[in-house]
Amino acid sequence: MANIIDGKALAKKMQQAIATEVAQLAPKYGRPPGLAVLMVGDNPASAAYVKNKETACQRVGIASFGKHFPMNTTQAELEQVIDDLNNDDRVDGILIQLPLPDHLDAIALLNRLDPDKDADGLHPNNLGRLVRGEEGLRSCTPAGVMELLAEAKIDLSGKKAVVVGRSILVGKPISLMLLEANATVTVAHSRTQDLVAVIREADILIAAIGKPEMITADMVKPDAVVIDVGINRVTDEAGKSKLVGDVDFAGISTVASHLTPVPGGVGPMTVTMLLHNTVWSYKRKFQLD
Ligand SMILES: NC(=O)c1ccc[n+]([C@@H]2O[C@H](COP(=O)([O-])OP(=O)(O)OC[C@H]3O[C@@H](n4cnc5c(N)ncnc54)[C@H](OP(=O)(O)O)[C@@H]3O)[C@@H](O)[C@H]2O)c1
Structure with a gap:
């Protein structure tokens, strides 16, 4: 019989380590790491994934700046939200929950993310770093x-x-x-x-x-x-x-x-890596400042 690779157990172990690190760093840097998950429409599977991600943030001490938009939200409105989050110093990671409704251009929105806040590593800069084998935010x-x-x-x-x-x-x-x-x-x-x-x-x-x-x-x-x-x-x-x-x-x-x-x-590992990426961006920001 095969050995079962237990993602739930590994996720728990990694999330505990992330929580410990966040508890140590937040007082030092004056704020916790922040993640914004953006969701548009009412796809039930996406809603469940987003809820999972927000609960996980809470568990490890990451602040959530998530927003849920109605189905008829326009490209221009979302672009403005992304610009605001790109400029918000409390936010280290932004994730656009895919798929988006058909009237929205997901690629254009992903391209608009600040690559240093691109928590799912889908911005061309981060995909390019992966192709070149460089360190960076990875999907x-x-x-x-x-x-x-x-x-x-x-x-x-x-x-x-x-x-x-x-x-x-x-x-x-x-x-x-x-x-x-x-x-x-x-x-x-x-x-x-x-x-x-x-x-x-x-x-x-x-x-x-x-x-x-x-x-x-x-x-x-x-x-x-x-x-x-x-x-x-x-x-x-x-x-x-x-x-x-x-x-x-x-x-x-x-x-x-x-x-x-x-x-x-x-x-469970997908959610854990999202937390990991958010903390990675947060640490990098303070280490570089
Ligand atoms: N566990 C997680 O956290 C997680 C995260 C993301 C996705 N997923 C799941 O992973 C699965 C894949 O997601 P995705 O976003 O990569 O899906 P996707 O964008 O639909 O891509 C599916 C891929 O499978 C290929 N494919 C489809 N039918 C095939 C067949 N009969 N034989 C060989 N290849 C076939 C497609 O080939 P073509 O390119 O030729 O069309 C395509 O490249 C989904 O079930 C999704 O829900 C899970």
Whole structure:
């Protein structure tokens, strides 16, 4: 049976360390770190994620400057909010909760963020730093995956890593991070030919697809390390709603050497890395001033 990589436990440990650090630094710097999560509209999944992030901020002593805007908020109104937060000395991190409603240009809003407050590492400056292997703010979900692999003491050097998914939020940045850790990386996507053969080569398999339980045990190399980024809401046989990942957890747990659960794997690490990034920006600001 696979070792289950417990994201909830690692998140708890890291959040406790962040809380201790914040409690030490806030009196020294005269204020706590601050994070603003911006949400537009009433997507229930986004609302749940935002609530989670705000609760986590409270737990570790980060001040929340989050704002929830109605569906009909305009691009110009959001630009003004971002400008104000960019200039607000109490705010170290800004996160725009994606997806945004269709009438808004998310890329233009991300580009408007002060790169030093870009808590999800999606501004071109921060993505560019990642490509060049420089220190900087890194996208929370992929950074959380790397923490999980490190916690499980997975040696990545020279290993064949396959990332299924090439989004700017997950697939692309995790591929760059694995490459930086000296893995030999293949990025697969919806146009990949003979996807099963590609997946079967993986010593390290990262699923970031958004298709419930698409990857099954017969596709996975024995003793592979499998990280499931997917979060999919499905209805079970009894008509109850539940969350599942992109891989068949029960089947793959009999084949893989390590596996993350959904929920309780990558999800809690995403929130934790957001807190980490906010504190990183906060410390950097005071150290540079
Ligand atoms: N745990 C967390 O904290 C967290 C954070 C973010 C996202 N997620 C979850 O992670 C999953 C992926 O998110 P995302 O934002 O990266 O999604 P996305 O932007 O929709 O990207 C999905 C990727 O999967 C590829 N894909 C789709 N169907 C495929 C198929 N049949 N075979 C091979 N590749 C296929 C797509 O290929 P093309 O590019 O060719 O279309 C695309 O690159 C979702 O379930 C999301 O909810 C979780």
